[in-house]
Amino acid sequence: MPADDAFARLTAIRARIARAATTADRDGADVALVAVSKMHDAEAIRPLIDAGCRLFGENRVQEAAAKWPALRESVPDIALHLVGQLQSNKAAEAVALFDAIHSVDRPSLVAALARAMEGGRRPDCFVQVNIGDEPQKGGCPIDDLPALLDAARAADLPVAGLMCVPPAGIEPAPYFALLAKMARDAGLAGLSMGMSDDFETAVTLGATHVRVGTALFGARA
Template sequence: MTDTNARATILAEIAAAAAIARRDPRDVTLIAVSKTHDAAAIEPLLAAGQRVFGENRVQEAAAKWPPVRERHPDVVLHGIGQLQSNKADEAVALFDAIHAVDRPSLVDALARAMDRQGRRPDCFVQVNIGDEPQKGGCALPELPDLLSRARAADLPVVGLMCVPPADVEAAPYFALLAKLARDHRLAGLSMGMSADFATAVTLGATHVRIGSALFGERPRMVPAA
C-alpha cells in the first residue's frame, strides 16, 4: 500500500543527511520507483506532490504512464532498469532520463533514436561498482572508453549510476562512484535505494531511487501447485 506519510519521512531524512554533508536538500531528487505498481497506487503520491517516478521496464511504463501524464503533464519519468538496444526508440520517446547506459551497442542505439526523434533524455552511465557478473553496468576499466563513446555520440551524459552489492556496507561503493564522477567531470550521481539512501545522500547522491519504502514490499510470487 502506498504510504504518503512515508514520502514526508523520506524527504525529512534526505534533508537531515544533506545537512550532515552541508548540502542543499533541493539538490537531491527523490525518484519514486513505481515498477509493478498500478496507476491506483501512484495516485496518492501524485496527490501528495510527488512528480518524479521511475520504471524498470519500457513495456510496463508505456502501458501505465501515458494516461497518467495526460492528467499530470509535469510528471518526470526515469527509466532505471536494464535496457535492451531494440527498445531504445521506445525509451527515448517515453523517458525523460535513462539510468542504465552500460555498453557501446546501447550508446549507439540511443544516439540513433535521439537523432530520429529530436529528443534527448538525460543519460546516466551505469557502473558495475561491485564487479558482480549477474548485474548490469559497465566494468570499471571500461568506463573511460564508454564515456568517450557516449560523448562523441552526443548523448547528454549527466552522471553515473550504480547498484552496490546486497547485504554489505554500501558507503565504500557510493564513495567510489562519487570519485569516478568527479574524475570524469560529471555532476549527477544516481545511487541509493530504500535501505541506504541517507548514506548515499551524505556521499553526494543527486538522485535516490525509492520503491518499497513508498509503496511497500512487492508481493512474492507463489509457485503454482
C-alpha cells in the first residue's frame, strides 16, 4: 500500500469514528481503532505504522509471532491485540506477545491464561460473547456469561470488557445494544465490537474498540 493511500485510509476511518461518536454525544478519542492486519505481511503493514497507526490486531498467535517482533523493534510503542480464537495451549505465547486478548470464551482458557500471567505480563482480557447464538462461532453462550465472568475474576484475570461478532447479513444494532447492556450489568467499561462494515453503528452504541481490517488494508488476496 502506498504511503499516501495508507494515510488517507487511516484519516478517513478516524473521521468516520469521530462523526459516529458525535452523533452519540461521545468523544471519538474514547474509541480505539484496532487495525486488523491478519494475513497482511510487513510490507503492507509498515505504511500504516508510518501514517501513525499504533494499535494492530491479529487472529493467530503463530502469524503474529512471525512478523511482529521485527516490526516492533523500530516502533516500540505499538500495541498488539489478539482478536481471533485462542487455543488454551497457546495461552502462554499469547500472554507474552499481546497487549490485549479479545477472545476469552471458556473456563479452560481462563485457567490457562491465569497460569500464563503468573509470569508477570497481564494483557487486558475481553470476554467474547456468542451474541447471535451461532454454533460455528466462538464465544461464550449468553446464559453462561455470569459464571464465566465470575471464574475470570476469581482467577484474577484483568477483565476489561466484552467482545462480540454479530451475525453476518443482519442489522447489527440490536446485537451491539445487547452486548452494551450486558457489559453495563456486569460493571464493565470495555466493548470490543464493530468491524469494517458496521463500526459506525457500534460506535453509536458504545464501542470502545472497533476492529477494522478491510477498510484499512483493502481486500485480502
